[in-house]
Amino acid sequence: MKILIVSGFLGAGKTTFIRHLTDTLPQVDFAIFENEIGETDLDAKVLRDGDRSLNVYEMTENCVCCTGKADFLTNLMTILSALDPEVLIVEPTGAARLSALMGAIEGLQYDALELLPPLTLVDAGTFFREKDDFSELRLDQIRHGSVLVLSKSEQLSPEETAVYRQELQELAPEAEIITGDYKKRSADWFRSLLEKRGGLVLAQEDHEPCQEHHHHDHDHHHGEEALTTVTLTRVAVPHPLYLMRFLDLVTKSCFGRIPRAKGYLPCGNEWVRFDLVQDRWLITGFPPQAEARVTLIGTRLKEEAARSWFEGAEGAARSGL
Numbered sequence: 248m249k250i251l252i253v254s255g256f257l258g259a260g261k262t263t264f265i266r267h268l269t270d271t272l273p274q275v276d277f278a279i280f281e282n283e284i285g286e287t288d289l290d291a292k293v294l295r296d297g298d299r300s301l302n303v304y305e306m307t308e309n310c311v312c313c314t315g316k317a318d319f320l321t322n323l324m325t326i327l328s329a330l331d332p333e334v335l336i337v338e339p340t341g342a343a344r345l346s347a348l349m350g351a352i353e354g355l356q357y358d359a360l361e362l363l364p365p366l367t368l369v370d371a372g373t374f375f376r377e378k379d380d381f382s383e384l385r386l387d388q389i390r391h392g393s394v395l396v397l398s399k400s401e402q403l404s405p406e407e408t409a410v411y412r413q414e415l416q417e418l419a420p421e422a423e424i425i426t427g428d429y430k431k432r433s434a435d436w437f438r439s440l441l442e443k444r445g446g447l448v449l450a451q452e453d454h455e456p457c458q459e460h461h462h463h464d465h466d467h468h469h470g471e472e473a474l475t476t477v478t479l480t481r482v483a484v485p486h487p488l489y490l491m492r493f494l495d496l497v498t499k500s501c502f503g504r505i506p507r508a509k510g511y512l513p514c515g516n517e518w519v520r521f522d523l524v525q526d527r528w529l530i531t532g533f534p535p536q537a538e539a540r541v542t543l544i545g546t547r548l549k550e551e552a553a554r555s556w557f558e559g560a561e562g563a564a565r566s567g568l
């Protein structure tokens with residue numbers, strides 16, 4: 248069983264890339280392992296509900312690179328013995344350390360497992376704005392990616408693209424760097440990702456659990472702060488305009504510093520899904536679900552303020568405002 252890790256920071260486009268890869272290579276027997284700590288199960292839903300039905304395993308308790316390493320390896324062996332897909336794609340959380348995850352898999356030293364050179368998605372929309380604040384963890388994801396895919400770079404001019412390339416190549420001199428619309432690439436290119444040899448062999452050092460599991464609040468700049476996650480379940484909005492207003496407030500840091508939010512909830516008589524990365528967001532229709540989920544990922548989250556906002560929205564709708 249080959250293992251392809253698709254890494255990248257929150258909202259960089261990992262799930263979108265995996266969906267495209269699996270759609271582009273319908274003849275390959277893929278399974279997917281999703282790690283979403285305290286988040287919505289949205290990524291798994293998106294992957295399961297596409298044109299192609301995929302086997303998706305989820306781990307939502309601990310992080311595959313640190314606190315949940317042993318669980319992850321057990322899951323890996325179970326998938327291997329029960330299903331033995333040709334390729335298992337592993338999507339770690341955006342806050343996972345790529346080198347630690349690779350080291351854990353390599354530590355198994357089992358020749359039925361082949362770790363492919365990993366891929367890291369880098370978000371062109373936020374790269375320059377945040378580059379100087381990159382945490383060690385984000386640099387780790389870039390430096391250990393054998394293939395770096397600059398997502399959301401379809402609209403860049405050739406001159407702009409050259410600047411991104413140079414910056415990324417300085418951070419990861421050995422990496423193959425992919426810019427422009429990766430969806431236009433041939434099936435052969437996607438297949439080549441599954442035929443590359445040799446994930447890096449790393450000397451592993453023990454490290455602190457990754458950012459998401461630090462529960463004390465640091466007062467450092469954003470790149471070093473502990474990320475926390477809040478998920479609201481019993482929420483609804485009467486109309487898309489309310490959700491747009493909520494997302495606008497999220498981007499204005501009214502509920503904490505939130506670089507990533509996602510979820511699905513009832514909206515009038517329908518259900519909608521939303522997806523926010525930094526100051527950009529998207530709302531789309533979604534099939535009805537058993538329970539709503541609104542997940543906020545960031546620092547200094549104001550859970551009560553967010554909850555009250557939804558109560559206020561429902562109250563305003565009831566009184567006809």
Ligand SMILES: Nc1nc2c(ncn2[C@@H]2O[C@H](COP(=O)(O)OP(=O)(O)OP(=O)(O)O)[C@@H](O)[C@H]2O)c(=O)[nH]1
Binds near residue numbers: 260263400507523
């Ligand atoms: N224009 C553009 N949008 C993209 C691209 N890749 C992802 N997006 C959008 O970016 C948002 C986040 O994409 P996801 O694929 O969910 O990102 P992710 O890395 O899986 O997110 P997390 O699981 O939260 O870390 C979605 O709204 C996508 O539609 C891309 O290459 N181009």
